[in-house]
Amino acid sequence: MDNYSLTNLRELEAEAIHIIREVAAEFENPVMLYSIGKDSSVMVRLAEKAFYPGKVPFPLMHIDSKWKFQEMIDFRDSYAKEKGWDLIVHYNKEGFESGVGPFTHGSKVHTDIMKTQALLAGLNKYKFDAAFGGARRDEEKSRAKERIFSFRDKFHQWDPKNQRPELWNIYNSRVQKGESIRVFPISNWTELDIWQYIRLENIPIVPLYYAKERPVVEMDGTLVMVDDERMPKELRDKAEMRMVRFRTLGCYPLTGAIESEADTIEKIVEEMMTVTVSERTTRVIDFDQEASMEQKKREGYF
Amino acid sequence: MTTKKLNIQEFLDQDQKKDLLRLLTAGSVDDGKSTLIGRLMADSKMLYEDQLEALHRDSKRIGHAGEEIDYALLLDGLKAEREQGITIDVAYRYFSTAKRKFIIADTPGHEQYTRNMITGGSTANLAIILIDARYGVITQTKRHTYLANLLGIKHVVVAINKMDLADYKQERFEEIKADYKAFVTQLDIPDVNFIPLSALKGDNVVDKGENMDWYHGPCLLEFLENVHVSSDRNFDDLRFPVQYVLRPDIKFRGFSTSVASGIIKKGDEVMVLPSMKKSKVEKIVTYEGELDYAFPPQSVTVTLEDEIDISRGDMLVHPDNLPRVERQFEAMLVWMDETDMNLSTQFYIKHANNNTKARIDEIKYKVDVNTLEKSNIEKFKLNEIGRVVITTTKPLYFDPYKKNHQTGSFILIDPVTHNTVAVGMIIDKLGSSSLPSRITDVDKAKIALGEALIKPEEYVQKYNQKGETIWITGLHGSGKNELAFSLEKKLFDNGAAVVLIDGSSVRSGLSRELDFSPADRAENLRRVAHICKMLNDQGIITIASYISRNESLRNQVAEIIGKDRFHLFYMDADLEYCKNNKPELYEMLEQGKTSGLPGVDLEYEAPNNAKLVFKPEQNEENLDAILDYLAINKVFPNH
Numbered sequence: 040m041d042n043y044s045l046t047n048l049r050e051l052e053a054e055a056i057h058i059i060r061e062v063a064a065e066f067e068n069p070v071m072l073y074s075i076g077k078d079s080s081v082m083v084r085l086a087e088k089a090f091y092p093g094k095v096p097f098p099l100m101h102i103d104s105k106w107k108f109q110e111m112i113d114f115r116d117s118y119a120k121e122k123g124w125d126l127i128v129h130y131n132k133e134g135f136e137s138g139v140g141p142f143t144h145g146s147k148v149h150t151d152i153m154k155t156q157a158l159l160a161g162l163n164k165y166k167f168d169a170a171f172g173g174a175r176r177d178e179e180k181s182r183a184k185e186r187i188f189s190f191r192d193k194f195h196q197w198d199p200k201n202q203r204p205e206l207w208n209i210y211n212s213r214v215q216k217g218e219s220i221r222v223f224p225i226s227n228w229t230e231l232d233i234w235q236y237i238r239l240e241n242i243p244i245v246p247l248y249y250a251k252e253r254p255v256v257e258m259d260g261t262l263v264m265v266d267d268e269r270m271p272k273e274l275r276d277k278a279e280m281r282m283v284r285f286r287t288l289g290c291y292p293l294t295g296a297i298e299s300e301a302d303t304i305e306k307i308v309e310e311m312m313t314v315t316v317s318e319r320t321t322r323v324i325d326f327d328q329e330a331s332m333e334q335k336k337r338e339g340y341f
Numbered sequence: 342m343t344t345k346k347l348n349i350q351e352f353l354d355q356d357q358k359k360d361l362l363r364l365l366t367a368g369s370v371d372d373g374k375s376t377l378i379g380r381l382m383a384d385s386k387m388l389y390e391d392q393l394e395a396l397h398r399d400s401k402r403i404g405h406a407g408e409e410i411d412y413a414l415l416l417d418g419l420k421a422e423r424e425q426g427i428t429i430d431v432a433y434r435y436f437s438t439a440k441r442k443f444i445i446a447d448t449p450g451h452e453q454y455t456r457n458m459i460t461g462g463s464t465a466n467l468a469i470i471l472i473d474a475r476y477g478v479i480t481q482t483k484r485h486t487y488l489a490n491l492l493g494i495k496h497v498v499v500a501i502n503k504m505d506l507a508d509y510k511q512e513r514f515e516e517i518k519a520d521y522k523a524f525v526t527q528l529d530i531p532d533v534n535f536i537p538l539s540a541l542k543g544d545n546v547v548d549k550g551e552n553m554d555w556y557h558g559p560c561l562l563e564f565l566e567n568v569h570v571s572s573d574r575n576f577d578d579l580r581f582p583v584q585y586v587l588r589p590d591i592k593f594r595g596f597s598t599s600v601a602s603g604i605i606k607k608g609d610e611v612m613v614l615p616s617m618k619k620s621k622v623e624k625i626v627t628y629e630g631e632l633d634y635a636f637p638p639q640s641v642t643v644t645l646e647d648e649i650d651i652s653r654g655d656m657l658v659h660p661d662n663l664p665r666v667e668r669q670f671e672a673m674l675v676w677m678d679e680t681d682m683n684l685s686t687q688f689y690i691k692h693a694n695n696n697t698k699a700r701i702d703e704i705k706y707k708v709d710v711n712t713l714e715k716s717n718i719e720k721f722k723l724n725e726i727g728r729v730v731i732t733t734t735k736p737l738y739f740d741p742y743k744k745n746h747q748t749g750s751f752i753l754i755d756p757v758t759h760n761t762v763a764v765g766m767i768i769d770k771l772g773s774s775s776l777p778s779r780i781t782d783v784d785k786a787k788i789a790l791g792e793a794l795i796k797p798e799e800y801v802q803k804y805n806q807k808g809e810t811i812w813i814t815g816l817h818g819s820g821k822n823e824l825a826f827s828l829e830k831k832l833f834d835n836g837a838a839v840v841l842i843d844g845s846s847v848r849s850g851l852s853r854e855l856d857f858s859p860a861d862r863a864e865n866l867r868r869v870a871h872i873c874k875m876l877n878d879q880g881i882i883t884i885a886s887y888i889s890r891n892e893s894l895r896n897q898v899a900e901i902i903g904k905d906r907f908h909l910f911y912m913d914a915d916l917e918y919c920k921n922n923k924p925e926l927y928e929m930l931e932q933g934k935t936s937g938l939p940g941v942d943l944e945y946e947a948p949n950n951a952k953l954v955f956k957p958e959q960n961e962e963n964l965d966a967i968l969d970y971l972a973i974n975k976v977f978p979n980h
Contacts, residue, residue, distance in 0.1 A: 043604070043636040044571035047361040047442040056640035057599040060585040064653055064694075088628040089597075089640070093589030176433045183432040202430065203761045204456060204677045206463035207750045208599065208638075209691050213759035227444055229435045235357055309349040 048236055052085065055224040057208055058187060059089040062169050062222050063096050065212035069169040069222075072158075073099040073126070075111045076288045077244050078173035081233055082225055084242050086171075087122075098125040100170075102161055104153035105135050106290035108266050114245045129161035141292040142271055149290070159195050162219065169212075169220045177229045187226050193217035231308065238304045248307065250284040250299040261295035361442050362570060365465035365494065367458045367485045368450040372471045373502050377540035378445060381562060382436045384547035431461040440566045450481055455710060455724040456677045458488050459764065463750070466570040467496040469561075474507040474537070478520040484710045486521075490528040491673060491726070491766065493746055495573050497525075497533045498564060504553065505539040511555040527713070529743075532568075536561050574637050578740065579603030580664060580748050581611070581657035582693040587642055595626055595642040596651055601693065601747035602740075605643065605657070606634040612660040613651055614738045619660060620647040637747070654695035656738045664738045664748055668854065671705070671768045673742075674729045676721035678755070678762035684720055687856045688762070690733055692751035697735040699753060700853055704729050721763070728768065732854045741769035757934060793878075800880025804838045806977045808877035810902050811967070813886040814895065814948060815912030816940040818923030820957030824912060824964075825886040831964055832882065837977050839882040842869050857937055866894060870901035877906050882977060886912075890939040891946040908974070910967070911951035916940055918957060 045053065062069050071086060073079050086095045101115060119126040131139075134152040141149040162170060176183045186202050188210045203211050214220060225233075237244060254265040256278050263270075265278045270292065283296035284307075301307040368374030434445040446461030448454065450471075462468060468489040472482055489497055499521055507513040514537045525533055536545055537556055544550035545560040559567070584598035605611070609622045625632040626642045635641040643657070651657075658664060676682055682701070690699035706715040707727035721727065742749030753763040801807060811828070815821040822844070829841040848855075851868055855861035866889055873883040889895050899907040919940070920927045929935045930942065939945040953970055955963045972979035 043574075043576055044360060045639065046357065047359050048357060050361045050638065053599055053638050053640040057584070057638075060597055060640070061694075064585045090587060090589075091628040091642070092593060092595075092626065093587050177435045183434065184430050199430070204460045204752075204764065205761070206460055206752060206764050207746065208464075209750065209752050211691065211752060211754055211759070211761045213689065213754050215759065227433070227435075229437070229442070231356070231437065232442070235353065238353065239357060305349045305353060308353060 048232060048239065051225070051228055051232060052088070052236070054208070054227065055082075055085045056089040058210070058222060058224040059086050059171070061210055061212070062171065062220075063090070065210075066169040066220070068165070068167050069097045069171065070100045070127070070162075070165065070167040071095075071097060071171040072173075073101045073115070074173060074288070075101065075107070075115045075245060076173070077233055077237060077248060078175065078225060078228075080242050080244050081228075081236055082171060082173045083122075083124075084240060085224060094123070098127050100127040100129060100161055100165075100167075102154060102158045103128050103130040104149070104157065104290050105130055106140055106149070106153065106269075106292060108245075108247055108264070108288065108291045108294075110247050111245055111288055114243075118243065127161070127165070129157060129164070131157035131160065140269060141290060142269065146293050150293070153290075162195065167219065168214060169222055171222045171224060173225055174223050175228050175230070175233075176223075176226050182226075185223070185226075187223050188212065189221040189223065190214070191219050191221055195219065197221075230311065234304060234308050234311070238308075245288060247285045247288055249302045250282055250306075251302065252280045253283050253296065254278040255281050255283055255296055262297070263292055263294075264296055266291040355439065356437075359437070359439070359441050360571070361444065362467065362565060362568070363444045363446065363465050364565070365446050365448065365458070365462040365468040365489070366471070367448050367461075367468070367488075368471040372450070372473045373540045374447070374450070374471050377469075377471065377500065377502060377538075377546065377561075378434060378447060380540050380543060380546050382434065384543065385436050385438055385562065431457050438562070438566055443565065450485065452481075452484065452710070453724065455484070455488065455726075456675065458485070459492065459675050459677070462489060462492045462494060463764075465492070465494055466573060467498065467565070467568060468494045469498045469500050472499060472501045472517060472521070474501050474503045474513055474517065477517045478524060480711045482521070483524060483713070486525060486528065486530070487708075487710055487713060490530050491675075493742060493766070495531050496568055496570065497530050498561065499533065499535045500561060501535060501537045502540055504537045504544060505542050509537075509539075509544075509552045511553075514556070534558075534564065536564065575602035575745050575747075576604055576636060577602070578662050578664070578745060579605055579609075579611075579657070579659045580693070580738075580740070580745065581605055581643070582695065582738070582748070583651055583653055583655045583657065584694045586651065586653060593644070594648070595644050596657065597640070597642040598694065599640040600635050600637045602637050602745050603659070603662075604634050604636050605641075607632075610660060611645070611657045612663070613649055614656040614658060614664075614666060615736060616649065616651075616655070618647075618649045620645040620649055622646075654693075656693065658738075664740050664745075666736050666738050668734070668736045669702075669730065669732045670737070670739065671728060671730050671770045672751070672765035673768060674701075674721070674727060674753075674763050674765045676723060676725045676763050678760055679723055680755075680758075680762070681723075682721040682763070687756060689754040689756060690731075690737075690751055691754065692737050692739065693748050695735070695737060697733050697737070698854075698856060699731050699733045702730040702732050702853060729765075731765070734854050734856075739767050742766035743769060797878075797880075804880045806837055806880070806882055807906075807975065808880040808882060809906040809908060809976050810873045810877055810883045810885060811908050811910065811971075812873075812889070812895070812898065812902075813884070813910045813912055814889045814951070815886075816914060816916065816919045816945060817888060817926055817938060818919035818921075819912045819914035820918075820922060820960075821886040821912040823957075824955065824960065825884050827960060827964060828967060829884055831968065832884075832977065835977075837882055838880065839884065840876055841884045842872055844887060847872075857935070859937065859943070862888075862890075863894060863897075866898055867901065870898040874902050877902060888939050888945070890943065892948065895948065908970075908976075909948055909951050910953045910955065911948050912955050912957060913947070914957045922957075 131153050139149055139152045174182055186205045190203055191197060255262045256274050262283060265275050281298060282300060284299045285294060285296055299310060301310045366374055432447045434447055436443050446465060448458040448461040470485050501514055501517055518535045537553055538545035540546060544552050547562045549560050580601040580603060582598055582601055583596045587595035587597050607622055607625055611622060612619050623644045623646045625635050684701055688699050690697055704718060705728040707718045707725055708715055710726060740748045749767040751765050752761050755762045813821040813825055825841055829839055832839045847869060852865045855865050869885055873885055876883045930938050937943050953966055968979045971977045
């Protein structure tokens, strides 16, 4: 009988593959949102597994805020090319051309225009009726209550008080025209599961996760990396080389680095188990307001 | 969990092997459920430092427990709920030990949150039932236990909490244990365990503590780490419900799904439902390579040796071990929607990767979740649970939920709002088609061969009429039914043997699983035509008033009944008249609540071959005209 039991990781993997196939079977036009981060990397691998030996039957879409780390963009382009992915890169052209950015507009306005608005416009443009996201329930309090198939109205809004019951592994895929579902196949994974899976499966991730000497500036207690010339000169001048890495990846001015020597997955996990600062605390946007993630989710951000 | 810097590789290798336990906790604000979970997670040393920092910050602002750490604040997620001090919905929590990873579905305990508990418990291996040692077994305890039992959860831990407030007395523990045991014997939970604890003080949660030396069993975490659940799955009955057909190129044709139950092996002979065709498993394909066998809940892809037409929703099984294949079954249903059940709704049903439609034929009874008493009701309201009979449009391939959670569970979706309005668990009971037939085999053979013992002329002689059909076509609300009913009365009064095949009676009985789509409307007419034919064969006059919206449909009906016995009449009413006469359906259409109404958004073809054409306002003249017509055509003499 013992031959018939799965480890935690393999059970989570089977669940995620089931969810991904279900979406491909029941929706006309799904998309996988690709953030270039480690969770996205895991999700992409799961999609490849779900349809092996065939190709994944839906595209990836990256919402480019135009303020991502350059290393992320390089990783994205070479990975998509190597794997032959159908990759859509969408950004808010108007916002970009009028120079919206975190240094000039603050994190709240920037995130709204270049991430939330860009995401909604991208989803509308291609008329996607289902969008996979790599969110996990252990990341943040409001996510703990969200369904795996998370219904969004035609304005892409989430109503936490009016969620569809979700039982067993039977998912309700019914939407009217214009409505959609956000799907979170790795809802039940923890950060440790993600790292374990990356290690087990040898999944490539952006090098920024590993510690290295990088030029950083301390801003309001957060270590921000100098990634390009758009950081105001007076800040750039204060930059110093420190041994740092990133626990999450996003827009470089909004993503804090942590000082670390961890340059392998094992060392990262060890650091995580012993030092432990929960990963989203290094994302500046979550601190804007109490329960800010819930607010953003209601507005359509993941 | 302890981490040693020196052996992180070993730690990860060991950690990778741990398994997963999904558990359900249900309880109210007052029984310390959140404190218990918070304690479990915190004391398992898996809470990250900054989450504890956030906790201190929050506690100062809206804390409820004075200076002590309020573990409950860790758990209540959404802002509004935090302000109200209650947990609503289902929240999922994660923690790990060296042995296991745990997923807690954390649900509120009040009766108005029954649906949340049902949602959270559907995937749980184990349920923790919390009892406040001061109050013992109360209504809520019984309700939670009943729901765990309904969901088929095989392991229950009765956590008798707040022992500190009962002076840690063994007598109190034993007393509650005995009460609970007396209650639980009515149910069907194979594994029940009792642990006395204090979530607030930490006794018997993660560490034993010093206050209850008389208790020799495991503490809660120890129990959760060791309870054996992997054999709870069904490994006996192969059910492979095809979820996705994988056709990357002409050469490869794979069928993918998460194995629902049983073991599928390379070389196995399998049968495909519903086609009943047989083949052998050629390969079990995964990204990592081929497997010799696969078991639940693995997600795999299989290829077969023969080319058989298989689509999503079909099921591969072993030929000597079939599920039930039926359109009708009984189930325990939980109503999950704010809107009351409407018995005439035709729901979407989703079951084992299969989508079809379903009607609730009958509510057998409702169960009071507090007393377990049964009662009769007309319809379900939010959170009500009961036993129902359901008929689906296509057959489902199912097993009783008790034997197989995967193939015994389903959800009902409202056709308009698309909400998941109800969930169900199929009961082990034979469907009507498997019940013994009341016709003896000898009689059956005669009927099949058409050896009628009465000759057609004998009927004509007996009834003094010819068994023929009066078929009235017209729009919905045109007045054709009114005419049909008065005609029936008139003929009956004049001594005719006449049967009116009433549309709503047919719809609620014989054709109850059909909807109003064009295909189902046609099927409904086909059935009506066959009834007319049978009655006409026995010398009975039949009256049928049906929209029968086009020539082709009416010809098919005439074909079945026999063209020389089919008399087509047309009730020619304009749309305005119909809308005024029967406004409900037309209003629903205007509000977008229905579609496919002939004469409005579906074409109605007026007949050009009707024997008589009527205007609805002239009922008396119309009746006379029909009686004359029937006399002239020697169907029934006009007195």
